[in-house]
Amino acid sequence: MLSLRSMILPALVVLLPLAAAVWSVNTSRVERADFTFNNDTEIESVDPAVVTGQPEGRIIESLYEGLVKLDPKDRLPTKLGTAEDWTVSDDLKTYTFTIRKDAKWSNGEPVTAEDYRYSLRRFLNPLTAAQYAYQAWYIKNAERYTLGGDGIEAGDRVEVELNLEASQHNTCTGELLRGILVKKTPEKMPEDEEERRGVIQEFLVEIEGSQRSFVIGDPAYGDVAPEGSELCRLVTLDFGEVGVKVLDTRVIEITLANPTPYWPQLLGFYPLSPVNRKCLETHGAPAWTQPENLVTNGAYIVELRRPRDRIRLKKNPYYWNADAVKLETIDALAIEDSNTALNMYEAGEIDWVTQLDGTVVPDIMNADPPRDDFNPFPQLTVYYYKLNTTRPPLDDKRVRQALALALDRQEFIDTVTRGTEKPALNLVPPGIRGYLSPTIGEPDPERARELLAEAGFPGGRGFPRMEILFNTLDQHEAMAELARKQWQRELGITVTLQNEVWGSYLNRLRLKQYDIGRQAWTGDYIDPNTWLDMYVTDGENNQTGWSNPEYDRLISEAMSIVDAEERLAALAKAEAILVDEVPIVPIYFYYSRNLVKPYVRGFYNNLQDTHPLSAIWIDRTQKSPNPFMNPPAQ
């Protein structure tokens, strides 16, 4: 007879797991959505102010709507956003937006001008620490507001935010005191973060006739105010000084520092989406972002969120233009493995793959019969090597030119990226209307050797050993390896490879502890300025130590030019200086790699590789190629 003892284990081993598995699957079962795509990763947040990535952008653009909506075809501004109309002053600096009457939040309440003021204030507020805050710095005094204590000087109107009450959520604003800054001690904070931590800055502010001294600190963390000072949460420029004014419940006026032709485009970009104040302040972070609490004003709302699995979007019935939204439900999957995504696409489980892996691109491109769902399109992204011009011999222009002229870009594309990418001979990617980039000229190893000899290194003799710095990733390593080989072959110089994890790689770029560093840069808006303003003297993202007064002058001059053509001409002149001086060696321009099922309509190729979900619909009856496969309209 079998004893009880010997039965326990087999029973446990078999029954328990099955019960658990059945339970788990039953609680996680979902019906298939109208449209399913792979969003590549779990998004960082649905809070438009704190994120920067493309996966986040796809979700946030579906959930929220800015004053301006960008066209799904060419990504240029349209009046189909929350603002039904806007006017611009003659100096192109003051925009007045009128919000449409039927614009509503997903809780049914109207969207007002005050909502946008609140959201812009929150976006620019130093405590939000928005990565994209600089996108709104075109607004008058916005940058000074964001810089907090660093942005104010004696005599400025300032506001002091007191610490929150214990009952208040971290998303609330503390009591605000307004006054005039009398002085800061010390006047200037050290730039270095380590030193900065050791310095306590005191702000002496005159409020309603009496002078009070404030120090930033929170008693909840055990901070104690020095003798004669009070603790506060924040000291900034008075937000009233920033160029954002509510003129009426539905009218908001935004004043810019300079005429900025791409300002409406930036307003359509997702970081400037409005958030619902009541929702934030009632629930606090991160609770306000949960599907049951989240209030948005766009075409969709979040129905379900399962971390690392999917975000289920549902059509927002309160959206003013809900009639134009065709898909009832959308699933955004967070599959990180591109082969898995491709498998699911080929098996018909998903309708759109946003990124194909380089290893399969040649097969897809050369498929026979030709595929009806793959159509690469140029992107506003450039891959390049930065040269640290503070380190000899890279301080010699001829050496930099030699490095740039020696590289055969096509070989990089054929052997590493393996797609339709195009060789880059300048910084600004092609495709921007009205702008034609100057180039460094076709690669010419002969000329490169001459230049190197002129600089004192004939045949590479005497050239010091240099290092290519990149963040750890197979593709970057293959690129660097090829650059090493080509420079060795053409110029006779020796470079070594150095990979670092993301954090240390960025640190070394920032501290200029590198010789040659890899980078890729995507334009934030469709204008050459987004690349060119990086390389002004001491620009935060310059990091090459390169500086040219004429270049700086052209960039700042272009900012105030009202005439579009003249402005682009000034920018082209600046880029001509850049490609002549080569602080950076451009390698290639990116192409998109979407796979889109033929029955998907309303999906268009564009320079930003952005495809708003609210424009998409499914039509399985039409047999003609979808617009995605058609030649670009431009």
Place this chain on the structure above:
Amino acid sequence: MIAFFLRRFCWMVLTVWVVFTITWVLANFAPGTPFDREREMPPAIRANMERRYNLHLPAYQRYGIDLRKMAVGDLGVSFKMQDFTVNRVVAECWPASAALGLLALAFASLVGLLAGIVSAARRGSFADVSLMTIATVGIALPNFVIAGFSILLFVFLIPLLPPAGWGSPRAMILPALCLGAPYAAYIARIARTGMLDVLSQDFIRTARAKGLSEWRVVMSHALPIAVMPVVSFLGPAVAGIITGSLVVEKIFAVPGLGYAFVQSALVNDTPMAMGLTVLFTILLFVMNTLVDFAYTLLDPRVGWTT
């Protein structure tokens, strides 16, 4: 028995504290911050970011804050999924890992035990040799190779199952098979060795001499003793398998903890990495304790003093 569990509990608290401290030091002194981006930020914004993550405080103070929070079970908000607390991620992702792991384990135990018993009972036969060959191959082949083959076979050649995803019982079959296969192979080999060992002992000869059928001898007299090595293997294996597998979760897009854990370490998501490390430590400890407990059930010679 209560003293046994109490003592184990004290050991566990100590172990968790040591593990917490070591990982805390490693995580907090690793290069980089959670807000490293390609675009450099002005020092004032950087300072604000640091305040938000308490990075402006001295290390000992941050350690104190983190330890106090951990002690009350508050693992904080993930740096990289800012909408989720680590507790919520664990609550949502762990069922997926656990369900998959348990299914894989059920499959592994069933197949492994059967193969092991058959092999031992028919030692030297064709069945024994072929089963053990398969087991050796099963141990040697990495997960992703088995996954690749099974996807080709069951998704594209014979379209029976979805290639990946989560949310239907059909989607669980392939990942469970791939996850369980190496375990099944191990269990088969361990069970076979254990069984052979027992079958050569005196009390088995006695049982046979009593005239019991071979089935009764194997199943009722030999098996309970022979599964002991399997049980000691299963303890840590259960902890390992239900906390998720990096490879299988990645290939089959299973929203589990295994991939989340590895990813958190790679992207400097300190709260997530810390929380999961502590959770896994507790799990491993509990599983080992349960294994010791199972010994006392299975083998009367083992007492509570261990």
